[in-house]
Amino acid sequence: MSEDTHRRSEPRTGVISATSVQARDPNRISIFVEGTFSFGMPLEAALEMDLRKGLEMDEVLLARCLAADEEYKARKKALNLLAFRQRSTGELDERLRRAGFSDAARRAALARMQKLGYLDDAAFAEAFARDRMGVRGHGRRRVLLELGRKGIAPSLAEQVVALVSEGRNEVEDALALARKKARSLRRLDNPRKKRERLWGHLSRRGFESDVIRAALAQLAEETIDEPRNAGTEEDPMP
Template sequence: MKITSVTRYKGSTYEAELDDGRKLYLHADIITDFGIHAGMETERDTLRKIIYASNFRRAYQRALYLLDYRDYTYSEMYKKLMENYKSAPLCTAVMKRLTEHGFIDDARYAERMARKLVEVKRYGYRRSKREIMQKGIDQFIAEDALTPYSDVFYENILELLRTKHSRYLTDREDRKSIEKVKSALVRYGYDFTEINRAVKEYFESTDVPEEDN
């Protein structure tokens, strides 16, 4: 197989035409790495390597471009690459390079997400873990990311009661309002044991007679 011509196509991309009429669009780095030039004879295996190297470079650069705008988990980036390149071996190889260079790090992603979910949104452990895992992050990585907040969750319930839900907690005999607050906290990811404890403590701290559970 012979490369009949190599011409600049656009920017740093070159067009290499084969003697069977096919055209390859290759970055200048690929041209240099393989010593590609007009009149070059190439074996089929070498041509496969050229095409693979070109696709790998495109996929890797695409990933870096996406990472300029936001962080991605391993799962998210892998799916993005597969949408365009349809090759599991190629995308897996690109992901290996990205993780080796620290561009993709699920533990780091989970830690940042945990901080936002717990400190900003004030979600409970269960919802925080679920939200992190929905990004394709491993269960154990999610749990490790949330471990530093074990003492924060209960304080968050009290804070939510004092701020967001205080208007519903003016009368401990108003069981309908109290149950509404409890249901909201369950949706936030807290369990009934800690919710009941926090509601009891809230009424005690506001000098309201204890709720009759």
Template structure:
């Protein structure tokens, strides 16, 4: 039998089919049952798979039937993992794919799970991007470049990034945001006597926060003017 991802194969699963001799509930995972074939433990499945495949003791299974049953169970395992993963916070499609890949599920199983979550409206990259941008602006004050970079890392398509960023910044002033970000560290930087060094450190900080050059210059000039007025 061909090897499958995510499931630990028993010695039996590499052998031809046989007759189900017992079906017993697992003690720790009540949603799963153990299947024994020809008197030996063969594999476990979710109870939903047991019912959907109409598995009963005494039933004979071919190798292909066992493969089909175990593939169906892999889908259940992957789906439950994905549902748990998205329950903590919104996720991008690519984040869910990466999580399932990390758990060694195969591509066809992952695609089935993604399709199902999309059908349930539990995945939506545009909504995810909008929420992500809003949260990063509110909590961290990030500028457009940093937000675009972070969304790319989340696997969001470029067109979705551009659309959601445009909508988010339609009523925001990046220059004012850069100035606000600069004010947070400027009390420390203002103690640096050399203006060039001070401006360089502030510029580097605002660049890491994701602001464009023109927006940074406005903030730096405004803060430098403040220092000059203090020292005059």
């Protein structure tokens, strides 16, 4: 029988009168104290504690059982969250905290996920940085900021961003975004406002001022050359 089929009751001390593996979840066991369902817990933990009929369930043992059950539920929650998408240790810890798990249960769940290889901050940070910089075109500053928000240590974030940045030219990346944005600003006649909008767009993407300045300077040169090139094609020199 599952815990849902039993009348809700508070975990209690006393003599264990029966134990029963739950039908819905064979990894859990129901503990009955003095003829009444008391609580459910992981079967593995119950076996380790040698819980059996006739054993006295005192306050200390009850606390151990409830802690083991909370750790089990925290691990299950962590697995569900990681099945949805890859997460950093800090991000997963925050989600477990918001779900109401204690510090001890969260630490145990995180340690288990790391041991199983499901939680790897270095791998997470690298995948995140490659997506943001290579696919979305974000600059170093924004990627570092976002990694920090994900709970990645500054030293690791710097190391990963440096690795992902190898062989990349940030000015070229910023220029590509500026070209794309400039196409949507063609009807804006005020050059100053156009430059301000382009600057703001690149800044929000996380590019540093010197990178933005270089990219916009190159874009300005390309813009100046466009009419000249177009005229040459329409009216070639004899």
